[in-house]
Every structure is written in structure tokens, then in C-alpha cells.
Amino acid sequence: MSLQITVRKAVCPGSFDPVTNGHLDIIGRAAALYDEVVVAVLINKTKSSLFSVEERLALLTDVTASWPNVRIDAFHGLLVDYCRANEIPVIVKGLRAVSDFDYELQMAQMNRGLAGIDTLFMPTNPEYSFLASSLVKEIATYGGEVSSLVPEVVHERLLARIEENRRR
Ligand code: PNS
Numbered sequence: 131m132s133l134q135i136t137v138r139k140a141v142c143p144g145s146f147d148p149v150t151n152g153h154l155d156i157i158g159r160a161a162a163l164y165d166e167v168v169v170a171v172l173i174n175k176t177k178s179s180l181f182s183v184e185e186r187l188a189l190l191t192d193v194t195a196s197w198p199n200v201r202i203d204a205f206h207g208l209l210v211d212y213c214r215a216n217e218i219p220v221i222v223k224g225l226r227a228v229s230d231f232d233y234e235l236q237m238a239q240m241n242r243g244l245a246g247i248d249t250l251f252m253p254t255n256p257e258y259s260f261l262a263s264s265l266v267k268e269i270a271t272y273g274g275e276v277s278s279l280v281p282e283v284v285h286e287r288l289l290a291r292i293e294e295n296r297r298r
Contacts, residue, residue, distance in 0.1 A: 141220070
């Protein structure tokens with residue numbers, strides 16, 4: 131008789147431009163529930179970003195280093211195709227507010243219909259319910275304080291990138 135051990139895998143997909151403390155809250159909680167969590171960065175050539183995919187991968191690798199069961203990857207195309215190719219049956223998504231739910235439910239149902247991939251919704255820690263990468267970038271661009279919203283290394287890189295762009 132052979133013993134079959136199944137590794138429970140999940141994916142946390144997103145743009146992560148840049149990763150915030152809200153993302154880390156969800157990634158860390160997913161890492162406590164699953165044997166392996168893949169943080170998958172969408173390569174979207176049609177959307178302009180502050181950080182390149184390589185920079186986002188490097189920042190994610192840095193800030194998730196304390197979780198041995200988290201790995202970082204990039205994908206393009208459909209998320210369900212990435213899940214199928216990597217044998218990942220579950221997508222983990224954070225829900226900040228009811229306003230997130232409409233679109234997330236639509237995507238979850240579509241992904242389940244397309245490929246039988248399930249989505250687990252995690253309520254965001256209320257401390258981060260207002261947090262979005264786009265807001266962090268906007269506030270930092272106008273000199274607002276965002277150091278409590280992103281990891282320290284992200285904060286440093288964010289201010290440096292904004293300064294680089296300003297000098298151009
Ligand atoms: O951080 P974001 O930008 O809110 O993440 C959105 C993301 C990457 C999770 C979503 O856009 C996605 O899954 N894109 C991959 C393309 C895809 O599968 N589209 C069909 C969704 S039903």
C-alpha cells in the first residue's frame with residue numbers, strides 16, 4: 131500500500147504595485163492555513179505600474195522571507211490557467227469591504243465555472259480595510275505619510291522611486 135501525501139496549495143494573486151501591510155496580513159494568514167502559498171504577480175503589459183514585475187517580485191521575496199512555505203512567482207494570462215499548470219486548487223483573496231465583494235464574487239464564480247478552482251475570501255484585518263496600493267502611491271506622491279501602511283523596505287523604495295520620477 132502506498133501512502134499518498136497531498137500538499138495543500140493556495141495562490142494569492144495580485145498586482146502588488148507595491149505590496150502593502152494589508153497584502154502581508156492575508157499572505158501570512160493563508161500561510162498558516164495551507165502547506166504552500168504562492169504569491170503570484172500578474173504581468174499586465176497594458177497597465178502602467180510604478181514598479182517593474184522584477185522589482186515587485188524582489189520586494190515580495192524580501193518581505194515574505196520569514197514564512198518558509200511562501201514562494202513568489204509571476205504569471206500572465208488567465209489565473210485559472212496558472213492554477214491548473216501549477217496544480218493549485220484554491221485562490222485566496224482578501225475582502226476589505228462590501229464594495230470589494232461584487233467584483234470578487236463575479237471573478238470567483240467565473241474561475242470556478244472555468245476550471246473548478248475555488249476562492250477563499252478572507253476578511254481583511256479592520257486595521258487595513260481602507261488600504262490599497264493605489265492610495266499608498268497617491269498619498270506618498272503628494273508627500274503624505276505612508277510608513278505605517280507598507281513594510282519598511284517598500285517605504286524606502288517607494289520614496290526613492292517617486293523622487294526618481296520627479297527628477298525626470
Ligand atoms: O491586485 P489586483 O490588481 O486587484 O489583482 C487582480 C488579479 C490579478 C487577481 C485579477 O485581475 C486576475 O486574476 N487577473 C488575471 C486574469 C484573469 O484570470 N482574468 C479573469 C478573471 S475571472
